[in-house]
Amino acid sequence: xxxxxxxxxxxxxxxxxxxxxxxxxxxxxxxxxxxxxxxxxxxxxxxxxxxxxxxxxxxxxxxxxxxxxxxxxxxxxxxxxxxxxxxxxxxxxxxxxxxxxxxxxxxxxxxxxxxxxxxxxxxxxxxxxxxxxxxxxxxxxxxxxxxxxxxxxxxxxxxxxxxxxxxxxxxxxxxxxxxxxxxxxxxxxxxxxxxxxxxxxxxxxxxxxxxxxxxxxxxxxxxxxxxxxxxxxxxxxxxxxxxxxxxxxxxxxxxxxxxxxxxxxxxxxxxxxxxxxxxxxxxxxxxxxxxxxxxxxxxxxxxxxxxxxxxxxxxxxxxxxxxxxxxxxxxxxxxxxxxxxxxxxxxxxxxxxxxxxxxxxxxxxxxxxxxxxxxxxxxxxxxxxxxxxxxxxxxxxxxxxxxxxxxxxxxxxxxxxxxxxxxxxxxxxxxxxxxxxxxxxxxxxxxxxxxxxxxxxxxxxxxxxxxxxxxxxxxxxxxxxxxxxxxxxxxxxxxxxxxxxxxxxxxxxxxxxxxxxxxxxxxxxxxxxxxxxxxxxxxxxxxxxxxxxxxxxxxxxxxxxxxxxxxx
Numbered sequence: 001x002x003x004x005x006x007x008x009x010x011x012x013x014x015x016x017x018x019x020x021x022x023x024x025x026x027x028x029x030x031x032x033x034x035x036x037x038x039x040x041x042x043x044x045x046x047x048x049x050x051x052x053x054x055x056x057x058x059x060x061x062x063x064x065x066x067x068x069x070x071x072x073x074x075x076x077x078x079x080x081x082x083x084x085x086x087x088x089x090x091x092x093x094x095x096x097x098x099x100x101x102x103x104x105x106x107x108x109x110x111x112x113x114x115x116x117x118x119x120x121x122x123x124x125x126x127x128x129x130x131x132x133x134x135x136x137x138x139x140x141x142x143x144x145x146x147x148x149x150x151x152x153x154x155x156x157x158x159x160x161x162x163x164x165x166x167x168x169x170x171x172x173x174x175x176x177x178x179x180x181x182x183x184x185x186x187x188x189x190x191x192x193x194x195x196x197x198x199x200x201x202x203x204x205x206x207x208x209x210x211x212x213x214x215x216x217x218x219x220x221x222x223x224x225x226x227x228x229x230x231x232x233x234x235x236x237x238x239x240x241x242x243x244x245x246x247x248x249x250x251x252x253x254x255x256x257x258x259x260x261x262x263x264x265x266x267x268x269x270x271x272x273x274x275x276x277x278x279x280x281x282x283x284x285x286x287x288x289x290x291x292x293x294x295x296x297x298x299x300x301x302x303x304x305x306x307x308x309x310x311x312x313x314x315x316x317x318x319x320x321x322x323x324x325x326x327x328x329x330x331x332x333x334x335x336x337x338x339x340x341x342x343x344x345x346x347x348x349x350x351x352x353x354x355x356x357x358x359x360x361x362x363x364x365x366x367x368x369x370x371x372x373x374x375x376x377x378x379x380x381x382x383x384x385x386x387x388x389x390x391x392x393x394x395x396x397x398x399x400x401x402x403x404x405x406x407x408x409x410x411x412x413x414x415x416x417x418x419x420x421x422x423x424x425x426x427x428x429x430x431x432x433x434x435x436x437x438x439x440x441x442x443x444x445x446x447x448x449x450x451x452x453x454x455x456x457x458x459x460x461x462x463x464x465x466x467x468x469x470x471x472x473x474x475x476x477x478x479x480x481x482x483x484x485x486x487x488x489x490x491x492x493x494x495x496x497x498x499x500x501x502x503x504x505x506x507x508x509x510x511x512x513x514x515x516x517x518x519x520x521x522x523x524x525x526x527x528x529x530x531x532x533x534x535x536x537x538x539x540x541x542x543x544x545x546x547x548x549x550x551x552x553x554x555x556x557x558x559x560x561x562x563x564x565x566x567x568x
Contacts, residue, residue: 018122018125018177018178018179019176019177019178019179019182020176020177020230020231023226023230024079024123024124025123025222025223025226025280026073026076026079026119026120026123027076027080027270027272027273027276028075028076028077028078028079028080029076029077029080029270030077030080030081032074032077032080032519033077033078033079033080033081033086034081036055036074036077036078036089037078037081037085037086037089038051039051041055041058041065041069042519042521043064043065043068043069043074044062044064044065044067044068044346045064045346045347045348045518045520045521046060046061046062046064046065047521048060048061048065054092054093054096055069055074055093055096056069056093056096056097056100056101057096063107064346066107066108067107067113070106070107070108070113070117071108071112071113071116071117071120072116072117072120072121073116073120075090075120075121075124076120076123076124078090078127079123079124079127082127087127087128087130087131090124090127090128091128091131091132091136094121094128094140095136095139098139098140098143102139102142102143102146104146104150109150110158110163111151111154111155111157111158111163111164111166111167112158112159112162112163112164112166112167113166114147114150114151114154114167114170115151115155115158115166115167115168115169115170115171116166116170117147117170118144118147118148118151118170118171118173118174119169119170119173119223121140121144122144122173122174122177122178128140141178144174144178145178145180145181147174148171148174148175148178148181148184151167151170151171151174152171152184152187152188154167155167155168155171155188155191156191160195160198160199161199161206161207161208161213161217161317162213162216162217164195165192165195165199165216165217165220165221166220168188168191168192168195168224169192169220169221169223169224171184171188172185172188172189172192172224172227172228173223173224173227175188176227176228176231176233185228185233189228189233189235189236189239190236192221192224192235192236192239193236193237193238193239194238196221196236196238196239196241196242197238197242199217200217200242200245200246202245203245203249203288203291203292203293204242204245204246204247204248204249204250204292204293205249205292205293205294206293207313207317208264208265208313208317208318208320208321209263209264209293209294209295209310209312209313209317209321210263210264210265210266210320210321211250211253211260211261211262211263211264211266211269211293211295212260212262212265212266212267212268212269213265213266214246214249214250214253214293215250215260215269215273215274215277217246218243218246218247218250218277218281219273219277221239221242221243221246222243222277222280222281224239225239225240225243226280243281243283244283244285247278247281247283247285248283248285248286248287248288248292249287249288249292249293250274250277250278251278251285251286251287252287252288252292252293252295252297252306253292253293253295253297253306254274254287254304255304255306255329255331255336256299256302256303256304256331256332256333256334257331257333257334257335257336258271258272258274258275258334259274259331259336260274261295261306261329262329262339262340262342262343263295263308263322263324263327263340264312264313264320264321264322264324265320265321265322265343265345266343267342267343267517267518268517290399291309291310291397293310294308294309294310294311295307295308295309295310296309296397296399296408296410298406298407298408298427298429299429299433300405300406300429300430300431300432300433301430301431301432301433301434301554302332302333302433302554303330303331303332303429303433303434303436304330304331305328305329305330305427305429305436306328306329307326307327307328307408307410307427308324308325308326308327308328308361309326309395309397309408309410310325310395310397311325311391311392311393311394311395311412312324312325312372312388312391312392313388314387314388314391315387316387318387318388318391319385319386319387320343320345320385321356321372321388322340322343322355322356322357322360322361323356323357323358323361323370323371323372323373323388323391323414324340324358324361324363324371325363325371325372325391325392325395325412325414326363326364326371326395326410326411326412326423326425327340327358327361327362327363328362328363328427329362330436330546332433332492332494332496332498332548333494333496333556333558334494334558335474335476335477335492335493335494335496335558336474336476337473337474337477337490337492337498337546338362338471338472338473338474338546339362339472339473339474339515340360340361340362340472341354341355341360341361341472341513341514341515341516342355342360342515342516342517343355343356343516343518344516344523346516346518347516347522347523351516351523353374353386355516356374357370358370358371358372359468359470360472361470361472362470362471362472363423363425363469363470364423364425364440364442364467364468364469364470365467365468365469365470366415366418366419366421366465366466366467367465367466367467367468369415369418369419370414371391371392371412371414371415371423372388372389372390372391372392372414373388373389373390373391374386374387374388374389375387375388375389375390376389390417391414392412392413392414393413394412394413395410395411395412395413396410396411396412397409397410398410400428402428404430404431405428405429405430405431405435405437406428406429406431407426407427407428407429407437408426408427409424409425409426410424410425410426410427411423411424411425415442416449416452417452418452418456419452419453419456419465420444420448420449420450420451420452420453420454420455420456421442421443421444421449421453421456421465421535422442422443422444422445422449423440423441423442424440424441424442424443425438425439425440425441426438426439426441432554434547434548434552434554435545435546435547435548436545436546436547437543437544437545438543438544438545438546439541439542439543439544440469440541440542440543440544441539441540441541441542442465442467442535442539442540443538443539443540444538444539450538453465453538457536462536463534464534464535464536465534465535465536466532466533466534467532467533467534467535468530468531468532468533469506469530469531469542469544470513470528470529470530471500471528471529471530471546472513472515472526472528473490473513473526473527473528473529474515474526475515475524475525475526476492476493477490477491477492477526477527478490478491479491479510479527479529480510481508481510482499485508486501486502486504486508487499487500487501487508488500488508488510488529489549493558494556494558495552495556495558496548496552496556497548497549497551497552498546498547498548498549498552499546499547499548499549500529500544500545500546501544501545501547502531502542502543502544502545503542503543503544505533505540505541505542505543506531506532506533506542507531507532507533508529508530508531509529509530509532510527510528510529510530511527511528511530512525512526512527512528513525513526513527513528514526531544
């Protein structure tokens with residue numbers, strides 16, 4: 001149906017002018033733009049080096065590569081460079097797209113990609129049309145009209161959530177900007193209002209519980225509200241209310257370095273994008289008390305701790321979700337210290353699967369088991385996905401606020417059906433942010449749990465239930481075993497020194513780990529602190545601390561930050 005409507009739309013009468021043009025709000029990467037000009041094409045974990053062909057005619061592309069480039073987000077990167085060479089590349093690639101795909105062919109004719117593409121074409125119109133002759137300009141306007149008509153007919157077929165928000169935001173942009181498309185604005189405003197009411201909950205969260213996806217939705221809502229205001233129109237009440245609800249939630253999911261917590265398939269977000277989006281929204285409300293989209297936040301001094309403290313997404317919303325219940329991340333100042341491995345989706349199916357498992361998160365896991373299991377495959381948006389099944393259904397949270405610290409006690413039942421055990425985690429962060437104390441408990445609480453635990457012990461031939469508590473470290477952390485192997489010292493590039501200690505009831509090791517992030521060719525090597533043990537009793541407790549060394553000052557000058565290489 002998308003193909004048929006794309007072909008039909010190609011017969012549309014061309015638009016000849018802009019009625020108005022929203023201010024460009026997309027933020028590109030200068031370094032990525034320079035790489036594109038040099039012929040280094042890095043998309044969906046694949047690098048293609050080619051200086052002869054346009055981006056559409058590159059050899060050795062895969063489906064993920066094609067999907068990513070069809071949205072034209074790379075146009076932001078070329079515009080960030082903004083010189084003649086960047087403009088010539090952008091204009092040549094745009095013209096070639098119209099030649100190859102302008103009549104409705106190719107993989108880019110889906111509502112979400114079309115919405116994403118329209119926003120970029122309209123945002124960067126001056127950049128794209130500067131110096132172009134009449135034939136190129138007419139082809140550009142005709143394609144804009146075709147894509148807008150297609151989107152007005154097919155936005156409802158986009159998957160609910162981010163894809164539909166992209167489609168509707170693109171339709172609003174085009175309706176405002178293009179001559180003859182004004183009639184599409186009102187239906188799009190109403191549809192976006194319904195989507196906000198149905199997909200943004202009262203706490204400002206979304207069903208996938210993916211912080212980066214929430215930021216993308218928030219950004220699209222900001223853009224479309226601003227574009228409507230500039231055109232003398234008003235966004236719907238539901239639209240504006242959604243912005244007001246999301247902003248405090250994003251503040252709660254923001255680490256002290258400005259990056260997002262990496263959970264359920266989301267990354268840290270593009271540098272500066274979160275703060276820019278929050279400032280643009282005009283919403284001044286701070287992070288709320290209690291949970292935000294199922295995450296708990298502790299903060300003190302320069303330290304922020306964010307904990308996954310709710311049940312994971314289920315059903316189709318779990319297609320990218322992780323078995324991360326009770327995992328946490330810790331950032332000190334501008335430096336991440338304890339992290340989760342992240343999403344391995346850009347490195348292939350095996351890495352994607354590994355990144356979703358509990359051992360890839362900074363929490364306790366029972367050997368060979370995740371707190372949620374991957375189940376049946378389901379086709380979603382034309383792609384086969386594995387959904388989470390047998391997930392925790394009871395996650396409880398209790399906040400603590402004492403004179404010396406703030407903390408929380410959280411527990412989940414993800415191992416109840418398999419081992420009869422409940423994992424309970426207590427975290428206490430000192431008010432000055434210099435110390436995080438943790439306590440992990442595995443307990444069979446009810447009589448039925450004890451029977452299930454005994455069955456698990458029998459399966460182990462009474463050898464006990466093996467478990468590991470993992471603390472994955474950021475790649476820039478320099479970690480070494482210390483004090484005869486009883487502690488781990490961790491040096492941050494800011495000069496801070498943190499020391500990990502434990503109570504001796506488990507075995508401490510410093511093992512290899514990986515840090516998975518988009519924009520790189522392969523996972524980055526890093527390390528993880530691991531406490532390993534075996535439980536043979538109805539209750540087992542392990543205590544640990546992560547604290548700044550005494551000689552580390554409360555405040556440090558941390559002004560320099562190396563830009564990570566894009567193609568490493």
